[in-house]
Amino acid sequence: MNSITKILRRSRRYNFSPSSFGAVSKLELSSGDKGSAFKVSGLIYNNRAQGLIRSYSVKDVFSRFISINKLSSIADTNDNGDEDEREQGLSEAELGNDVTEGVEDDSLFGSELGGDVDASEDDLEMEVKHSKEGEPKKKRAQSELYESIVTYKSVRHVLDAWVKEGKDLSQAEVSLAINNLRKRRSYAMCLQMWEWLRANTQFEFTEANYASQLDLVSKVHGLQKAEMFLKDIPESFRGEVVYRTLLANCVLKRHVKKAEDLFNKMRELKFPTSVFACNQLLLLYGKHDRKKISDVLLLMERENIKPTRGTYQFLINSKGLAGDITGMEKLVETMKEEGIELDPEIRATLARCYIRAGLKERAEEVMKEIEGEGLNQTPWVCRSLLPLYADIGDKENVRRLCRFAEQTLRYDNCIAAIKAWGKLKEIEEAEAVFERLVKKYKIFPMLPYFALMEIYTENKMLAKGKDLVKRVANRGIKIGPSTWHALVKLYTKAGEVGKAELILNKATKDNKMRPLFISYMVILEEYARRGDVHNTEKVFLRMKSAGYSAQLMQYETVLLAYLNSKTPAYGMDERLKADNLFPNKTLAVKLAQVDPFRKTPVSVLLDE
Numbered sequence: 001m002n003s004i005t006k007i008l009r010r011s012r013r014y015n016f017s018p019s020s021f022g023a024v025s026k027l028e029l030s031s032g033d034k035g036s037a038f039k040v041s042g043l044i045y046n047n048r049a050q051g052l053i054r055s056y057s058v059k060d061v062f063s064r065f066i067s068i069n070k071l072s073s074i075a076d077t078n079d080n081g082d083e084d085e086r087e088q089g090l091s092e093a094e095l096g097n098d099v100t101e102g103v104e105d106d107s108l109f110g111s112e113l114g115g116d117v118d119a120s121e122d123d124l125e126m127e128v129k130h131s132k133e134g135e136p137k138k139k140r141a142q143s144e145l146y147e148s149i150v151t152y153k154s155v156r157h158v159l160d161a162w163v164k165e166g167k168d169l170s171q172a173e174v175s176l177a178i179n180n181l182r183k184r185r186s187y188a189m190c191l192q193m194w195e196w197l198r199a200n201t202q203f204e205f206t207e208a209n210y211a212s213q214l215d216l217v218s219k220v221h222g223l224q225k226a227e228m229f230l231k232d233i234p235e236s237f238r239g240e241v242v243y244r245t246l247l248a249n250c251v252l253k254r255h256v257k258k259a260e261d262l263f264n265k266m267r268e269l270k271f272p273t274s275v276f277a278c279n280q281l282l283l284l285y286g287k288h289d290r291k292k293i294s295d296v297l298l299l300m301e302r303e304n305i306k307p308t309r310g311t312y313q314f315l316i317n318s319k320g321l322a323g324d325i326t327g328m329e330k331l332v333e334t335m336k337e338e339g340i341e342l343d344p345e346i347r348a349t350l351a352r353c354y355i356r357a358g359l360k361e362r363a364e365e366v367m368k369e370i371e372g373e374g375l376n377q378t379p380w381v382c383r384s385l386l387p388l389y390a391d392i393g394d395k396e397n398v399r400r401l402c403r404f405a406e407q408t409l410r411y412d413n414c415i416a417a418i419k420a421w422g423k424l425k426e427i428e429e430a431e432a433v434f435e436r437l438v439k440k441y442k443i444f445p446m447l448p449y450f451a452l453m454e455i456y457t458e459n460k461m462l463a464k465g466k467d468l469v470k471r472v473a474n475r476g477i478k479i480g481p482s483t484w485h486a487l488v489k490l491y492t493k494a495g496e497v498g499k500a501e502l503i504l505n506k507a508t509k510d511n512k513m514r515p516l517f518i519s520y521m522v523i524l525e526e527y528a529r530r531g532d533v534h535n536t537e538k539v540f541l542r543m544k545s546a547g548y549s550a551q552l553m554q555y556e557t558v559l560l561a562y563l564n565s566k567t568p569a570y571g572m573d574e575r576l577k578a579d580n581l582f583p584n585k586t587l588a589v590k591l592a593q594v595d596p597f598r599k600t601p602v603s604v605l606l607d608e
Contacts, residue, residue, distance in 0.1 A: 003338045004301035145169075146177040150184075155192040159200070169203060178212065188513070191216040207237045211245040218249040223258060224549065240271045244280075251280045259284050273303045275311065282314050290318065309340050313349055320353025328353060344370045348384040355391050363392065375404050383416040390420035398424065402433065409440050415451050422455035430455055444475040453486045457493050465490040481507075485519040497526045501539065514546050521557070528557045531564030550579040552587055559590040568596030 148158045162169065174197065181190045194213040197203045210233045218226035230238070230246060243266050250259035263277060278300050285292040293315075300307065312335040319328035332350070336342065347370045354363035367388055370381050382401050389397040398420050405413035414437050421430035434452045437445045449472060456465040469487060473479055484507045491500035501523050504515050520543045527536040540558050544550060555576060562569040572591055576583060583591060 002301070002304075003307055003334060004297055004305075143173065143176040143180055145173050146180040149177065149181065149189060149193075155189050156196060159193070159196050163201070169197070169201060171204070171206070174203070187216050187219045191220050205237065207239050207241050210237050211241045214242060215245050215249060218246070218253070222547070222549075223249060223253050223255060227258075240266070240274070243269070243271065244274065244277055247277060247280050251284050254287065256284060256288055273299070273305060275300075275305050275308050278305055279308070279311055279314065282311065286314060286318050290322070293318065307338075309335075309343075309346070312340060313346050316346065317349050317353070320349070320356060323357060325353065325357050325359070344378070344381045344384055348388065351388050352391070355388065360392055363388070375401075379404075379408065379410060379413070382410070382413040386413070386416040386420040387423070390423040393424065395424060395426075402429070406433070406436060409436060411437070411445070411447070415447050418448055418451040418455070422451070422458070425459070427455060427459065427461070444472055444477055446472075446477075450482070450486065453490070457486070457490045460494045462490060462494045462496075481513055481516045481519070485516050485522075488515075488519045489522055492522050492526050497523060497530075500526075501535075505542075508546065517543070517548050520546070520548070521553075524554065524557050528561035528564065531561055531566075533561045533565050533567055536561035550581065552581055552584060555581065555583075556587055556590060559587070559594055562594045563590065567594075569594040570596055 145158070145162065148162070149155055152158050159169075174193070178190050178193060181187075181193070191213065194209070194216065198205070214226055214229050214233070217229045226246060226249060230242065233242060243262065247259060247262050247266070250262055259280065263281065266277065267273065278296055281296045282293060285296065299305075312331060316328050316331050316335075319325075319331060328350070332342065332346075335346075347366050351363045351366040351370070354360070354366065367385060370385055372378055372381070375382055382405055386398060386401050386405075389401065398417075401413075402417045402420070405417050414433050417433045418430045421427070421433065430452060434445075434448050437448050449468065453465060453468055456462075456468065465486070469479070469483060472483065484504060487503050488500045491497065491503065504519055504523065508515055520539060524536060524539045524543070527539060536558055540550075540554060543554065555572070559569065559572070569591075572594065
């Protein structure tokens with residue numbers, strides 16, 4: 001009996017039941033047509049297409065920036081308790097092969113697909129880091145081209161000078177520079193570099209190069225532009241790597257319909273169904289329609305696709321979130337039978353699920369297993385243990401682990417320490433860890449900055465948050481969309497949503513970069529919560545003018561404003577049609593509630 005069959009048998013017993021959909025909204029496994037795994041008719045989802053408002057309520061918004069946000073980062077769940085899962089930042093890199101697997105000439109996706117995230121130049125001084133499995137990783141490789149771009153802060157200037165001096169723009173040099181820029185999250189610079197190379201040199205592009213550029217277009221300009229870019233890629237380079245890069249971005253953007261359509265397209269093009277693509281669908285349905293998880297497992301069984309370690313981690317986490325501890329433990333048994341190691345990452349997932357289920361003693365047993373023979377042998381597990389001990393309120397063990405973290409000031413462990421102290425409301429302790437990092441690293445550490453800023457935000461410490469932003473600016477660090485978002489959430493949480501909107505408007509006016517979508521959503525949700533229809537509609541229109549196409553969750557938020565103000569909404573159906581959107585079940589209910597022509601039982605009786 002293969003592993004998928006075991007999972008399916010147990011899933012039928014433990015609540016991963018196969019889908020059952022109505023005639024209007026149906027997603028079926030096609031048993032006969034191998035060219036199309038899924039067939040879709042009409043509306044795809046009964047109630048969760050493209051996510052609900054809660055997807056953007058950003059309980060832990062900084063996890064979007066400071067957790068390992070890979071190429072295909074996990075989308076926010078819509079179920080209760082989603083903050084716990086979101087906070088852990090489970091990455092799709094753990095759920096399949098690298099997008100660039102098998103491509104030796106382009107290591108462009110390192111920071112998105114499994115490597116530790118380096119978000120600022122202070123990491124150049126970091127000690128040898130360890131991967132999740134404990135294997136040593138080398139320091140970031142040095143690149144003259146990368147160093148020049150960072151120094152001059154101008155891609156065009158550096159590349160023009162580079163060519164003028166007769167220096168070689170080899171595949172290796174370009175790939176290394178872009179990889180390092182990606183680790184700094186300098187996505188716009190990466191994209192500028194690819195665009196310059198296409199326009200000004202005879203650089204020989206590979207499929208992986210085009211995949212990298214497509215990913216960057218999606219990150220910088222959005223999915224629609226990425227789809228347009230796909231059509232511009234020469235047909236000979238439009239292979240599986242490019243398509244699954246776009247698929248991963250569809251999942252990242254939580255766009256269900258586009259992801260499904262693209263998966264079907266890949267089947268039509270006769271690309272082999274990879275575990276990577278199936279894991280993307282698992283992520284998608286884990287966030288939007290858990291009933292469809294079994295459909296993906298059935299497909300994997302039929303195609304004889306062996307689940308990866310990450311597949312098991314996703315399923316274990318899904319069981320835990322659903323409160324099915326027995327089913328979770330059955331999956332662990334299956335994983336062990338298949339010879340897959342129960343590593344610290346999966347043990348941490350188990351511990352979180354036990355904590356969530358109120359099984360503190362079982363969680364502590366697993367945490368002791370994670371620590372193993374001692375932290376000196378496995379120092380990287382400290383980053384997993386700290387939030388777990390904070391979750392159960394164990395200050396003694398948090399302090400013990402923090403003392404160990406401070407001995408070496410490992411970057412990842414210290415960030416975990418800051419977050420752990422924040423969970424325990426020990427603000428001064430978190431600040432002390434932050435200051436030790438600032439003292440060690442010559443350049444202001446941005447990831448700890450975001451961690452500390454989130455603590456100030458959650459505790460409505462407006463003055464401290466403002467002072468922290470000023471420190472960043474005084475260090476000469478450019479203030480960009482992520483910092484604008486930090487301020488937006490800080491002021492909104494403190495009850496000053498008007499000031500938050502003003503900050504965002506000034507940033508939009510004074511800078512060429514546009515604010516993050518999530519920044520607008522924070523303000524939109526707060527106005528809607530207050531029933532402020534005027535300002536909700538104003539922000540909605542501002543999002544459109546900023547280039548963000550309307551989505552269902554925005555309309556749901558706008559309708560919430562009308563509901564809270566007890567005001568009828570005119571013309572909503574027409575507005576949705578104009579934006580080429582079709583209401584899901586949740587939105588349809590809200591539309592009916594705000595319909596100015598809706599007939600109540602009393603109005604029917606009084607009609608003449």
